[in-house]
Amino acid sequence: MPRGKHRRPRTSPLTRGVVAAGTGTAALAIPLLSATAASAATPAQAPAAVSAASQVKSVTYTTVKGDTLYGIADKYDTPGGWQQIYKDNRKAIGDNPRLIHSGLKLTVKTTKTASATATKKSSSVAHATQASAKTYANNLDGWIRQSLDIMAQNGIPGTYDGIYRNIIRESSGNPAAINNWDSNAAAGTPSKGLLQVIDPTFLAYHVPGTSLDPFDPVANITAACKYAAARYGSIDNVFGAY
Structure with a gap:
């Protein structure tokens, strides 16, 4: 706001009903709303709220x-x-x-909408079919590669190296690994599988189209990578217990 001398402006109908709120060195002109004006503004916002709820x-x-x-x-x-x-x-x-x-x-x-739900369902089925159509070796390399294909179809970030590095640290590549001694185990939810996922996390981040068994290598990897993506941005950003 420019400073200096000001002439006192003439009072006009447009400046009536304005109160100055003191700010220390300057005054801000704040229009006063009458009860009629305030109540009239409320219905204008109501349709948007009703629309969002509907x-x-x-x-x-x-x-x-x-x-x-x-x-x-x-x-x-x-x-x-x-x-x-x-x-x-x-x-x-x-x-x-x-x-x-x-x-x-x-x-x-x-x-x-009903049509959007049907479209998403058919898309998920198509993705699962594409992944299952490929052949993967039944070993750590094959499990990681199959998981990466499923992750790509579901927008889950991660690389082979990031997944492999964390698997070796967490389970040494043993899909049947289970931790029965840490705080999670004491709470009744031991860490399981290749990437040592507890059941609540596996359930929350389970990727549709994969097994519901947390010990299943591909289901375990994809759920863990989805969790890591949500918390750390990617499994590639995980370098310790997570």
């Missing part, structure tokens, strides 16, 4: 073999993720969110 709706989903709450939440873009589905359906699911029986009728919140 985008979230509930659908009924019947579970099938192989379903996980994470996979269902991902399919429907459920606000609050799998935890919200579990909260809304705990009575039907029971105390173990990892154990999902076939035929359950679940109430699922979604922001997707």
Whole structure:
């Protein structure tokens, strides 16, 4: 704001109803809103709020073999993720969110249209089919390469070297490795598999189309890499216990 001498401006109808808020060295002109003007502004914002709320709706989903709450939440873009589905359906699911029986009728919140959901489902099936069509060696090299293909299809970052380095540190390449002595084990959730993932983390970051067994090499790698991407940006950025 320019400084110097100012002439006192003439009062005009446009400057009435303005109060000066002191700031120490200058005054800011703040218009006073009448009760009528303030109340009139509220309805103008209401349609946007109503529109945002109306985008979230509930659908009924019947579970099938192989379903996980994470996979269902991902399919429907459920606000609050799998935890919200579990909260809304705990009575039907029971105390173990990892154990999902076939035929359950679940109430699922979604922001997707029916056509968008169908498109995402068909895309996921196509990706899984492409990965399964290739042949991979049943060893550490093959597991990493298959995981990298699945990760690429799901937008999960990571390189062969980053995955291999962390596997050797965590399990020495043994897919049946389990840690029964650390704090996770003491809490009842021992670290498992090639990249030593605990069950809650495996469930939360399980990649649809892979096995639900945390000891499965490919499922273990892809879930761990998805977790590492969310927390560290990539498995390549992990150089110690994570």
